[in-house]
Amino acid sequence: MATNAEFAAVIGYLERERGVDRETILQAIEMSVEQAARKNTKVSADFTVHIDRKTLEIKAWDLCPVSDSERGPGILTVAQARRFDPEAQDGDTVKVPFPAASLGRIAAQTAKQTIMQKIRDAARTNVYNAYKDRVGEIVTGTVKLMARKDVYVELGKTEAVLPAKERLPGEDYNTGDVVRAYVLRVQNESSGPAITLSRACPEFVKALFRLDVAEVADGVVEVVAVARDPGRRSKVAVRSLDPALDPVSACVGLRGMRVKNIVRELNNEKLDIVHYSDDPEAYVRDALKPAEPKTLRVDEAEHAVYVTVPADKLSLAIGRSGQNVRLASRLTGWKIEIAADEPIALGTPVIDTQTFESKRDEMVHRLSAQLDVTHEAAERLVDVGFHSPEGILEAEQAYFQVTTGFDEETVESIYAHAQAIVDAKGE
Numbered sequence: 479m480a481t482n483a484e485f486a487a488v489i490g491y492l493e494r495e496r497g498v499d500r501e502t503i504l505q506a507i508e509m510s511v512e513q514a515a516r517k518n519t520k521v522s523a524d525f526t527v528h529i530d531r532k533t534l535e536i537k538a539w540d541l542c543p544v545s546d547s548e549r550g551p552g553i554l555t556v557a558q559a560r561r562f563d564p565e566a567q568d569g570d571t572v573k574v575p576f577p578a579a580s581l582g583r584i585a586a587q588t589a590k591q592t593i594m595q596k597i598r599d600a601a602r603t604n605v606y607n608a609y610k611d612r613v614g615e616i617v618t619g620t621v622k623l624m625a626r627k628d629v630y631v632e633l634g635k636t637e638a639v640l641p642a643k644e645r646l647p648g649e650d651y652n653t654g655d656v657v658r659a660y661v662l663r664v665q666n667e668s669s670g671p672a673i674t675l676s677r678a679c680p681e682f683v684k685a686l687f688r689l690d691v692a693e694v695a696d697g698v699v700e701v702v703a704v705a706r707d708p709g710r711r712s713k714v715a716v717r718s719l720d721p722a723l724d725p726v727s728a729c730v731g732l733r734g735m736r737v738k739n740i741v742r743e744l745n746n747e748k749l750d751i752v753h754y755s756d757d758p759e760a761y762v763r764d765a766l767k768p769a770e771p772k773t774l775r776v777d778e779a780e781h782a783v784y785v786t787v788p789a790d791k792l793s794l795a796i797g798r799s800g801q802n803v804r805l806a807s808r809l810t811g812w813k814i815e816i817a818a819d820e821p822i823a824l825g826t827p828v829i830d831t832q833t834f835e836s837k838r839d840e841m842v843h844r845l846s847a848q849l850d851v852t853h854e855a856a857e858r859l860v861d862v863g864f865h866s867p868e869g870i871l872e873a874e875q876a877y878f879q880v881t882t883g884f885d886e887e888t889v890e891s892i893y894a895h896a897q898a899i900v901d902a903k904g905e
Contacts, residue, residue, distance in 0.1 A: 638673035643883030678708035705808035769795035867896035
């Protein structure tokens with residue numbers, strides 16, 4: 479067995495590097511040596527190991543019955559027992575010192591393995607306990623390695639993963655880069671605590687506002703909702719609990735410095751900060767900015783808002799690939815349908831009243847059939863801007879996978895179907 483100095487060095491290392499407290503380590507060693515001895519040597523179930531908490535001296539003993547009439551393994555005569563306890567009598571139980579060295583090589587090896595396992599378990603428990611209450615916080619770490627598109631981030635003495643689908647499109651990382659991310663979830667798995675980070679979730683934007691806007695951190699201004707197209711645009715609804723304070727101005731900051739800091743952290747993602755309102759008409763009107771609706775009609779039964787805009791502003795209201803109206807709908811929780819209030823050009827006799835939502839549904843249905851994907855997958859393709867097989871093939875597969883969040887097998891299948899469709903059109 480190790481000397482006291484060796485024990486002290488090992489225990490000190492485990493405390494510093496693994497974050498396991500001293501008492502946990504010592505208890506693990508005691509229990510492991512006991513289990514090893516019971517398995518590999520002739521000791522009773524009462525065999526005990528104790529480590530002195532100050533000197534780290536290891537003592538071991540077994541409890542042996544005393545009898546002058548019975549014989550058997552571990553049974554002592556009165557004469558034998560009095561070598562350990564001068565007052566021992568027939569029928570007593572005597573504590574017999576057991577030399578640690580007598581445990582043997584096998585016992586020592588078994589003890590070592592058990593000790594390390596218990597220490598690993600304790601370290602994992604410590605990490606889980608340290609991070610399970612930090613879900614919802616922003617942490618800063620260092621990129622340790624890249625595996626496929628996942629980024630493994632070192633957070634002090636533990637490791638977290640930033641999955642491909644939780645990254646911002648276009649962000650590249652190298653070993654040693656500093657990363658700020660949102661703690662999305664912490665799970666206590668058999669292989670250890672799994673900490674998942676995100677830079678793409680709406681909650682990351684909320685957390686950044688808490689860090690950079692004092693009024694949000696103090697609770698005077700509330701971020702009510704966030705609708706996000708990660709890496710491209712977010713709409714943020716805010717309200718103030720102080721009637722004298724404008725929440726949008728507070729979030730923007732002097733000369734826009736507060737919102738600039740947040741935009742910089744989001745890799746120049748555009749941010750629209752709007753006033754939250756309990757009045758759906760006012761809320762939707764603000765959420766559609768920079769577009770200015772001409773009329774709005776709220777249909778409570780359908781939970782929908784019907785909007786008209788000048789014909790020349792229709793594309794602005796809908797946004798590129800429907801982004802503006804889609805984010806406004808997510809932000810407010812209302813279905814928004816937009817139409818032009820007049821013909822697009824003079825002499826046009828009929829107004830095209832087909833809304834973006836219905837056009838979107840058509841694209842989703844068509845892509846689902848063409849690419850042999852589920853309705854949900856087709857919706858995701860349309861929502862991130864892929865509306866046709868030709869458009870999909872124009873994008874590099876790596877970018878496509880990061881943007882959509884699909885796994886490699888799904889991406890390859892989609893590209894194969896898209897290529898087949900394009901090839902068939904060219905014949």
